[in-house]
Amino acid sequence: MTLRFHVWSIGCQMNTADARRMSDELEACGGEACDRMEEADVVVLYSCVVREAAENKVHNELERIRKVKAGRPSMQIALAGCMVEDDVTDLARRYPFIDRYLSPKLDLPLRDQVFDFLDLDAPYRLDPEDAERFSMVSQPVTVSQGCNRRCTYCVIPFRRGVERSRPSAEIRREIEGLVRRGTREVVLLGQIVDRYGRDIETTLARLLADISEIDGLERIRFLTSYPVDFDRELMEAVASLPKVCEDVNLPVQAGDDDVLRRMARGYKTELYEGVVAEMRSVIPGLGLATDIIVGFCGETETEFANTLALLERTRCDVVHVAMYSPRANTASLKLWPDDVPLEEKRRRLHEIETLQAQVSVEINAGLVGSRQEILVEGIRRDKWYGRTRSNKLVFFDSATSEPGQVLPLTITSASSWSLQGRLESTPTLKTLEPPWPQPD
Ligand code: SF4
CATH class of the missing domain: 2.40.50.140 (Nucleic acid-binding proteins)
Known part of the structure; x- marks a missing residue:
């Protein structure tokens, strides 16, 4: 009988990449993907706790599973992603039907995790004809895990551990496999992707040059960058390697130095703007995206106005904006009250979206005729x-x-x-x- 599996994910592209790799491994073990969780023998959830809204959706999904599993006790449930802490006692108490926890801190190869989880000892097999069925033009590929920083609002270092880079040969093999299945673009992922390789004596620029040699791969992007880590070598790699797209996601998070200090971002707005100016001079045609958190602890009206002013000056192509929500274990939760009212956070978020819609329409209008x-x-x-x-x-x-x-x-x-x-x-x-x- 064929094993039917359902892999669900929410949150960042890293979860999407990990979910896809898990699906590949389950398929390679002879499993068959199914769209409906209710029909699956094995369900793997890639969870996210970066924002409260995402975490609530994971809980909703687990409640749905609770009902289905009550009628089908043989279903195997694995919880992966950032909801899985070192100590899963609370989760196990709340969701006793979860059979396995797959911690994002684990560096065990995914294949071993799958075999271990399913107690499989069948020979590993991948039918290349099966694999050709999928159209996967653009695919995320995780190149590093974890983060050594401690931004005061961020839960990721607690859940994903310290920075670890995957060996470049392993990444190259994964991408070559994707290209054989139809992928033409890869998006390399790391919490601070620019720092790729610092623990294994290489650099992201070298990885970009290496995978540029893969025949059939047309485009390479990478996410997410960090202002103090995006160095000149990387800028020049983006500018000179034809397959690497002129596309950078460089979160600033706030346009006020006091807010940045409370966030422990480790830079001031002047540094951010200097990096953006240098990038734009080295990389013609650059598309720039940034992230902003509004309503961080103690954010005054003046501090928020400074963020708006920075966005007016930098004129990014895209701004991802989110309202601050306190997360377990973080320093901001312990140090300061979440004192910007929800209505005010919504107003600030809306104000940024309105400003950015205007900036984006002007930038995009400049492309008409090109x-x-x-x-x-x-x-x-x-x-x-x-x-x-x-x-x-x-x-x-x-x-x-x-x-x-x-x-x-x-x-x-x-x-x-x-x-x-x-x-x-x-x-x-x-x-x-x-x-x-x-x-x-
Ligand atoms: S750089 Fe800061 S926001 Fe990004 S993952 Fe690390 S701690 Fe979190």
């Missing part, structure tokens, strides 16, 4: 879509496109969050092998 190379990802409501090298979503009409093609488009119109494009009339189409499954 020629952009996009990697086609799929079709949505009769429109094909893909992304520019700077990570802008572009929709276009085409009768013949396929996921995985790299196409030249002329941008015809723009809004704050996407662009519309027209296929160039005499495109030098770059159709990539192998072909993807055709839509019915």
Whole structure:
């Protein structure tokens, strides 16, 4: 009988990457993925506790599982991701039906975790024809785990442990396998990805050069960067390696030096703006995203105004904004009250979104008439879509496109969050092998 499994994930792209690797391993053991948790023999949940809303969704999912497992006690449940602490006593008390905890601090190879979890001793097998079924144009790949910093609001170092880099040969093998299955773009992930390799005597720039040599891989991105760790070597690698996209996610979190100090970010706004200016001079056409937390402990109206002013000055392409919510074990929870009222946090969040919508529409309007190379990802409501090298979503009409093609488009119109494009009339189409499954 075939083992049916269901892998669920929420939160960051690292969870998405780990969930995909887990699915691959379960499939390689002869398992078959199913969309509905109710039909699975094995359920693996990749949890997130970075924000309260995400954590609540994990609890909701576990309550759903509780009901299903009551009727099907043979189901095996594994909880992975950042909800899994060193001591799982409380979780085990609340959810006694969980069979296995997979800690993100564990460096045991995933395959061993799966075999251990399922008590499998079947020979490892992967049918390459099976593997070709999936269309996976852009895939996240975890290159390092953990973080040595202690930003006062952040729970990640407690859950994912200290910084550890995966060997570059192992990463390369994983990417080569993805490319054989149709992946054309990889997004390299690390809590501070710029620090990749410092514990194994290499650098992210060298890894980027190494995986650039993989035939069939068209694009490389990486997340998430840190202002004091993004050095000149890395900027020059992005600028000089053709496969590495001009796309950087550099969180600033706040535009006020006192708030940054309370957050223990380890830099001032001046340093951040200096790094952004240097990046823009070294990397032409850079797409820049940042993250902001509003309503951090004690954030005054003046401090918030400084964040708005910084965003007006830096004019990022994208701003991810979140409201502060206190998390267990963090220094901010212990040191200060969560004293910005929820309504005020919402107002500040809305104010940033309004400002950023205006900035994005102006930046995007500047692209109308330009020629952009996009990697086609799929079709949505009769429109094909893909992304520019700077990570802008572009929709276009085409009768013949396929996921995985790299196409030249002329941008015809723009809004704050996407662009519309027209296929160039005499495109030098770059159709990539192998072909993807055709839509019915
Ligand atoms: S750099 Fe700060 S915010 Fe990012 S994972 Fe590390 S502790 Fe958390």
